[in-house]
Amino acid sequence: MNLARRIRDEIAGAIRSGEWRPGDRVPTEQELAVRYACARATVxxxxxxxxxxGLVERRRKAGTFVAHPPVHSAVMAVPDLAELIAARGEAYRWILSSSEAEDAGEAPCPGRVLRIEGVHMAGGEPFAIEGRSIALDEVPEAGEADFTKEAPGTWLLGHIPWTQARHVIRAVTPTRKEAGLLGVNASTACLELDRTTWRAGRVVTHVRQLFRGDRFDLVAEFDAGP
Incomplete structure (x- = not known):
């Protein structure tokens, strides 16, 4: 086995074993060259x-870091981001930015709504930003829920059954504010998920989530029809 392959395999082993966690800084090329008594080109x-x-991420002028593995979600499901992130072995946290009840008119949620904005965190870094409206006429108990401790999507999945959902998925460029919240450049491609859910024909919630494009995959698995 040549030395470059040995270095690659030993680093990969440390990552896969959990010794090095997502977001951990990998030793510099110079440090690794000294450790393995080789040229930096080999490292x-x-x-x-x-x-x-996809095991590491090389950032210009910052160094090399253990990559955050993409989170996969079924296209036909309404996912709980807290569960998806935890399943990847990363610490999840929800940061509430604002929550306010107001009259929305007709669309996308009719009547009085609770508008919520916040950020989903994975491994201490921004994973997605969320803007959500909950129909208070349909879900009045949402007005008393504490969304500082639990993300609204998690709360809804645990309290309000839904019967129909519609996803619209797009690749978009974030606004400057959105890029700042996600910790990416304004030119970075992001994945926008726009979803409305209904219960017995009445809107329960509408949400727009914006994901870092390198952190989230939407996956569909299905069988051929007869």
């Missing part, structure tokens, strides 16, 4: 292969 080749496989 650079190993790190390049790890980056190509």
């Amino acid at each position: 650079s080749k190993a790190l390049g292969e790890l980056a190509a496989s």
